[in-house]
Amino acid sequence: MASGNRTPFKNPVVEWVDSRLPLFTLMNKEYGVFPTPKNFNYFWNFGAIAMFMLVTMIVTGIVLAMNYAAHTAHAFDSVERIMRDVNFGWLIRYIHMNGASFFFIAVYIHIFRGMYYGSYKQPRELLWMLGVLIFLLMMATAFMGYVLPWGQMSYWGATVITNLFSAFPVVGESIVQLLWGGFSVDNPTLNRFFALHYLLPFVIVGVVFLHVWALHVTGSNNPLGIDVKGPQDTLPFHPYYTMKDTFGLVVFIAIYALFIFFMPNQLGHPDNYTPANPLVTPPHIVPEWYFLPYYAMLRAITFDIGIPFTDIVFIPAKLGGVLTMFGSILLWFVLPWLDTHPVRSARFRPQFRIALWVLVAAFILLGVVGGKPPEGIWVILGQIGTLYYFAFFLVILPLLSRKEKALPLPPSIHEAVLQQKKSVGVQA
Amino acid sequence: MSSDSSSGDKPDQTKREFLYLTAGAMGAVATGAVVWPMVDTMNPAADTLAMATTEVDVSKLEPGHSVTVMWRGKPVFIKHRTAEEIAEAKAVNVADLRDKQTDEERVQKPEWLVVVGVCTHLGCVPLGQKETDAKGEFDGWFCPCHGSHYDSSARIRKGPAPKNLAVPPYKFTNDTTILIG
Numbered sequence: 001m002a003s004g005n006r007t008p009f010k011n012p013v014v015e016w017v018d019s020r021l022p023l024f025t026l027m028n029k030e031y032g033v034f035p036t037p038k039n040f041n042y043f044w045n046f047g048a049i050a051m052f053m054l055v056t057m058i059v060t061g062i063v064l065a066m067n068y069a070a071h072t073a074h075a076f077d078s079v080e081r082i083m084r085d086v087n088f089g090w091l092i093r094y095i096h097m098n099g100a101s102f103f104f105i106a107v108y109i110h111i112f113r114g115m116y117y118g119s120y121k122q123p124r125e126l127l128w129m130l131g132v133l134i135f136l137l138m139m140a141t142a143f144m145g146y147v148l149p150w151g152q153m154s155y156w157g158a159t160v161i162t163n164l165f166s167a168f169p170v171v172g173e174s175i176v177q178l179l180w181g182g183f184s185v186d187n188p189t190l191n192r193f194f195a196l197h198y199l200l201p202f203v204i205v206g207v208v209f210l211h212v213w214a215l216h217v218t219g220s221n222n223p224l225g226i227d228v229k230g231p232q233d234t235l236p237f238h239p240y241y242t243m244k245d246t247f248g249l250v251v252f253i254a255i256y257a258l259f260i261f262f263m264p265n266q267l268g269h270p271d272n273y274t275p276a277n278p279l280v281t282p283p284h285i286v287p288e289w290y291f292l293p294y295y296a297m298l299r300a301i302t303f304d305i306g307i308p309f310t311d312i313v314f315i316p317a318k319l320g321g322v323l324t325m326f327g328s329i330l331l332w333f334v335l336p337w338l339d340t341h342p343v344r345s346a347r348f349r350p351q352f353r354i355a356l357w358v359l360v361a362a363f364i365l366l367g368v369v370g371g372k373p374p375e376g377i378w379v380i381l382g383q384i385g386t387l388y389y390f391a392f393f394l395v396i397l398p399l400l401s402r403k404e405k406a407l408p409l410p411p412s413i414h415e416a417v418l419q420q421k422k423s424v425g426v427q428a
Numbered sequence: 429m430s431s432d433s434s435s436g437d438k439p440d441q442t443k444r445e446f447l448y449l450t451a452g453a454m455g456a457v458a459t460g461a462v463v464w465p466m467v468d469t470m471n472p473a474a475d476t477l478a479m480a481t482t483e484v485d486v487s488k489l490e491p492g493h494s495v496t497v498m499w500r501g502k503p504v505f506i507k508h509r510t511a512e513e514i515a516e517a518k519a520v521n522v523a524d525l526r527d528k529q530t531d532e533e534r535v536q537k538p539e540w541l542v543v544v545g546v547c548t549h550l551g552c553v554p555l556g557q558k559e560t561d562a563k564g565e566f567d568g569w570f571c572p573c574h575g576s577h578y579d580s581s582a583r584i585r586k587g588p589a590p591k592n593l594a595v596p597p598y599k600f601t602n603d604t605t606i607l608i609g
Contacts, residue, residue, distance in 0.1 A: 156552065156573075159550070159551040159552065160550040160551060160552065160573065161550075162551075163549075163550040163551035164550065166551075167590075177471060177472055178467070178470050178471055179470075180472075181470055181471065181472055181473065181476065182472045182476045182500075182501060183472065183476070183500045183501055183502060184500070184501035184502050184546075186476075186501050188470075188472075188473070188476070192470060278498070278501060278502070278503070278553075279496060279498070279503050279553065280553065281552040281553040281554075281555075281571075281572065281573065283555075283572045284572065285552065285572075285573050299574055299588070301588075302587070302588055316590045317588045317590065318549055318550075318588055318589065318590045319590075321588065373572075373575075374573075374574050374575040375575055
């Protein structure tokens with residue numbers, strides 16, 4: 001951050017600040033003239049959109065916290081008070097509540113983009129891993145946030161998820177008691193969940209900072225997955241991508257607003273408008289939609305793993321389900337080393353492309369299964385989906401890394417862009 | 429330790445390493461001593477730990493009926509079992525069970541079954557306490573969350589749960605009063 005090679009600003013106030021703390025120089029370097037591949041498609045909007053959602057969640061969350069009471073006797077009523085009595089409380093809560101869903105939508109698309117175009121590959125492995133960490137923090141934050149209204153789904157969701165940790169041998173029960181601060185989900189649990197739900201978003205901000213920093217060291221990937229070779233391949237971030245991001249964001253916000261104003265409870269669950277009751281489990285507990293695929297994987301392991309035809313069990317069904325669920329995301333951390341194919345973009349990897357789309361289909365299937373009762377055909381479908389999910393990462397990717405013959409890569413981004421223009425011109 | 433001229437640029441290596449090591453060890457101990465109280469605040473507090481007991485009068489409970497009571501924030505199922513249900517529970521071949529327990533090990537008096545009504549899978553409250561509830565394939569309880577079936581001795585028979593429903597500590601203070609805890 002040496003200010004030695006700083007270009008002076010014309011505005012005397014800006015210059016006064018910048019010569020003492022080169023904030024304006026930094027912003028100009030990272031968001032003004034920052035060289036960005038010229039061939040981005042709209043998939044590249046979702047990082048900025050996710051950032052917008054993070055800020056939205058923090059701002060609305062702080063306002064909500066001012067009217068929320070983290071006590072089992074008051075939590076449900078305080079949320080209803082926000083909805084009915086607090087000025088614009090209904091709006092802020094619906095923004096926050098649907099914001100969780102739309103944050104996940106943006107992040108899921110962002111992750112898919114990373115997988116499709118091989119953004120996790122060398123030299124962006126650490127950037128990718130920081131992203132996975134952000135996703136895990138988001139999941140924890142969203143889960144604890146869902147507990148706060150203290151409805152039936154809040155209570156029973158919290159019970160089911162905290163009980164996951166009891167599956168671990170020896171230490172499991174102690175961990176669960178530590179999480180609960182008692183012998184069941186109760187007031188101490190609600191209190192600490194509120195404290196952590198307030199804390200974790202700021203931890204996310206910190207990791208996002210590292211994520212963006214790492215991005216600005218390696219530079220962005222692009223739809224062709226080939227490296228930037230020189231200035232002819234890039235555009236300055238401003239105004240080209242500030243404009244493109246803003247346009248995408250406006251479209252995204254329009255859809256988000258549609259939910260907030262016209263179907264605010266569409267993505268939620270009516271059972272959560274019933275106050276928590278420790279004596280009655282709702283007949284059909286489901287997590288929020290963004291957790292359904294993992295929930296399906298948890299329930300797919302209905303069998304003990306051990307030596308067949310004996311009583312020897314290495315991994316009981318419960319632990320197996322828990323390991324499967326956690327493993328499904330922890331696998332992402334090692335994705336750069338599971339897929340070592342030198343070509344990044346799926347555009348030039350026909351077999352990888354098919355396998356990845358099947359993964360998307362399997363993930364959506366798991367999402368559907370996660371929302372259904374654990375019986376009949378749904379169990380089988382859940383097991384098929386889970387099997388493919390793990391096979392994709394552990395078998396298909398390493399195999400394709402060695403066998404797959406990629407299509408010829410274009411010589412450079414700018415030549416590919418010009419080529420595309422020409423062919424479009426011919427068609428027109 | 430004195431250093432001679434040949435090791436002049438690396439004076440007192442052993443002493444320095446010893447100091448690093450002891451200082452590091454003290455630092456680790458100090459950090460642990462600060463972190464543990466913070467972590468331990470999250471464990472059940474003294475008032476939570478103070479073992480609550482629950483006394484239940486079961487004189488009005490007809491055979492075949494059950495009652496649910498709260499104990500330490502959890503539901504406890506008390507079932508007055510019928511002769512058929514007891515026979516059914518005793519007829520099971522224990523070797524076939526996932527969590528091997530005879531019916532005798534799980535009750536003090538055969539007609540009274542007392543268990544914590546929390547599914548050992550992920551903590552839902554199983555159905556089966558009400559007449560109209562689903563009771564699963566083994567005439568006991570059925571957990572709607574992930575499909576665990578319990579028999580008339582509340583032993584796990586089918587589904588993902590690893591253990592039988594837990595039997596809490598309890599005693600009969602007289603013929604029709606149960607003290608749980």
